[in-house]
Each structure stands twice: as C-alpha cells, then as structure tokens.
Amino acid sequence: MRRFAPALLGLALLTLAGCSGVEPWVKPYERDRLADPIMSLNRDPVSAAYMAHVFEAREGARGAVGSAGGGCGCN
C-alpha cells in the first residue's frame, strides 16, 4: 500500500486541481425538479429520526444514515 500512496496522493491532487475549473453542468435555473419537496432526502426530519431510532434499537448496525437519538425505547 505504501508504494501506491504517492501515486494516489498525486491522483487526488490532480483531480482536485481539475475540479477547480469545473463548470456546473446543471445550471441553477435547471434545478427546479431537484428543489421539488418530493426530491428531498429528508422531507420530515422528526419522522426520519424516529424511524432511525426504531431500527437502531433492534439491529446491530449503526451509523451513516443520518440522525439518531440516545437512550432506549426498545425490546
């Protein structure tokens, strides 16, 4: 892995340098559909947090799914 580290770092820097000149390919005036409430990834935060808690209290997995609360309310 160490052998590849400089190459990976160089690739990352080149990628970032290339991105600095990126023109947004979806213009602001083309984002009306993305702004529609049905495209929201979290339309109702209080409901999403509750469902995350329901699953988290009963499953081994956790994390990378947004918000979750502490404490119990379980088994």
Place this chain on the structure above:
Amino acid sequence: MRYRLHWLPVLVALIGIGGRAAAGVLPEDRADLLYHVYDGGGVQIDGPSLLVRKSFLEKISVVGNYYMDMVSSASIDVVTTASPYKERRKQWSLGVDALRGKTTYSLNYINSRESDYDADTASFSLSQDMFGDLTTVTLGFSRGWNKVRRNNDPTFEEPTDTRSYSVGVSQIITKNLILGAAFETITDEGFLNNPYRSVRYLDPTSGTGYSFQPEVYPHTHTSNAFAINGKYYLPFRAAISGEYRYYTDTWGIVAHTADFGYTMPWQKKWIFDADVRFYTQDHADFFSDLFPRADAQNFEGRDKELATFDSYALGLGATYEFPGGRPRFVQKGTLNFRFDHIWFDYKDFRDIRVSAPPGTEPLYSFEANVFQLFASIWF
C-alpha cells in the same frame, strides 16, 4: 435501558445521507408535533416528539426537540429471565446552524434520561458547497458521555464513552438525479453490555437442562458503516429512491441494509410514500443462544440484537397539505400519517418460552407495527 443493548447513546450529527442540512442554505423555519406508537414482540412504546426550528438574520438557525418514550415491556427477554416493566425515557436536544458563505457550521447537544441510563452527547459538523453548488461535503464529530445504572442495585453505576467521526458527500448528477455517500466510524469504551441481561448455558443439574449467568461484553467496540443513496425524478411528477449500507464492527457483526422508496403526489394537496427495507446481519463472535457450560468464554452474549437475523419492513405514508394564513404567520401546513410493518426472523436465537430439549426450541421471530401521526407547519 432495560433489556436493550446500548451501543449508541449518541446523537450522530445531522450528517450522512438523510439528515444533513444543505450547505449554503439554512433549513426552513418549521414546527412538527408527532405522536408515535410501536407495538411488537410484547413491547408497546408510544409518546410525543416536538421539533421547532427558527432562523434569525438569515445567518443562524436554532432547533429544539423534545421526545418521549413510554415503554411497557413484556418482551421475550423479559418474560424468560425477569418481570414485565414500565418506564419512561425523556430526551431533549438543542442545535444551532450558522451559515457563512457556502459553509454551514452546526452544533448540537442532546440529553437523554431514564431510570437506569443517562446519555449526554455533543456534536459538531461542517458542510461546504462547492463546484457550482453541485457538490456538498460534510464532516462531523460527536462525543457522548453515558452512565449505566441498575434499578435493583443503587451501588451500580458504570460509565461509557462514545465518539463518532463521519464524512458525507452529496452530488447533483443531472437535473433529475442526486446521489450521496456517507462513511461513519463510531467507537465506544466502557460498560457496553446490558446490566440485566443473561446468557444461557447447559446445566444438567437444572430441571430445564439449562441455567443463566450475566452477560460479559468487551469494553471496547468500533464500527464502520458506508452508505450510498440516490433519488431520481421521473418523467412525470414522482420520485424513486434507493439506499444501501454496508456495516462491519470489531465484534464480528457484518450487516447489509437496502431501502427502496417511491414518492407520488396526487392532485395538489396529497403526497403518498411507499418504501421497502431489507436488513440482514451475521452474529457477533461472542454470541451464542446456548453456551456449553458456565463461563465457557471470556466474553459471552445472548442479546438477540447480536444474533444472526433478517428483517423486512414495508412502509406507507400520506401527507395532506393545507394552506397557511390562519393564523397569519403560518405559510403552509401538512397533516401526515405513516405506517410501517416490520418482520424479524432470527436464525440462531431460540424461543425458550417453548418447552423442548435445550437447543431444539423453535427459532424466534416476531412482527411489529409502527404508527406515526404528525402535523407540520412552516412559518
């Protein structure tokens, strides 16, 4: 706390795929009042949740949440090794989002109290818009301080410490498609097992052929989760979404989660949601439904959340939008109902309510219904 594995008494900052607020724009001012009911596996839990968010000077947004669980439990763990119980958990949180240019800084604090478990968590996250606002990158850190107690033993109190590190990216791909990815590492240290729960071991001197002894868990636990998701706007006004998460931890659990959703407006006032969720996990290295003898291993657990199992969920939701103006400060409002049905099928956790030679009892399974009724207003 009782009869639950407490791994995550932590506010996992509003990062990741679902909960992150978009950088460059503060969240909308809104208030939500939700009533929730969970009923399954001998457990009933209900209670309210109130969330209020308000911005000031178009630069700062403050959010507060109060949440309560009222628990009545006669779960399989309770009826086989203890007595049914009732308890309450109360939680409140306070957060601040500050917008500066294309960067949003977020601070959150959460406090959870129940008779035998206290949890305090602080978190910080930073979201940055870049590349013409097509890309948003979010970094987050949270730290939790918890105290585990035992209701029947006033001298028992053990601490646990939790830290979470996360990074998330959301990317506009086309004018119809947005994709996201998130990675999160969570690490715990301290008393991580449930102070009430027991493991089962073969005991020829017992009438049932088995006896119980307290669980013993490792004092450290680190997990990694990676998730990707996407949402696509269909040619007509509707959207489909998908999400996948891969999970692994130092206790040997490997889990996969997949979720698919469909959102469809109807006329101008209604939005309907439907989604299916699949979850599967392998058991922890130190899990066994039936150990061969007492003190068979240095670490032993029989918590069904550590077992091998599959879970399936089907969810349906309906939202009705009503116009604002009454009272005048209300811009619009919604009434919402959501129902989820969840199936749990365990592969190596047995139902010992059934009398049978040890290790031959039927495998355990149960189903749960989850109801949510809530109202939201934007102001």
